[in-house]
Amino acid sequence: MGGVDIGSMKIGSDMTKPFDLRFIEAMIPLQEGCIKMAQEGLSNAQHEEITIFATNTISSQ
Numbered sequence: 001m002g003g004v005d006i007g008s009m010k011i012g013s014d015m016t017k018p019f020d021l022r023f024i025e026a027m028i029p030l031q032e033g034c035i036k037m038a039q040e041g042l043s044n045a046q047h048e049e050i051t052i053f054a055t056n057t058i059s060s061q
Contacts, residue, residue: 035061 009030012022034057041054 031061 009026011019011026014022017025038054038057038061041050042058045051045054
């Protein structure tokens with residue numbers, strides 16, 4: 001199983017951009033990383049609870 005890099009969990013400090021835009025820009029890679037991790041969980045999980053969790057994570061993201 002490979003690792004998943006979700007990058008920095010920081011909101012950008014470029015004050016020329018509105019906070020809401022900086023927030024969304026920071027959240028997109030985080031959510032993409034969540035989906036990738038959940039896909040790995042779905043493919044490799046040995047317990048039904050993890051499979052259910054991964055499925056729900058993918059559908060909610």
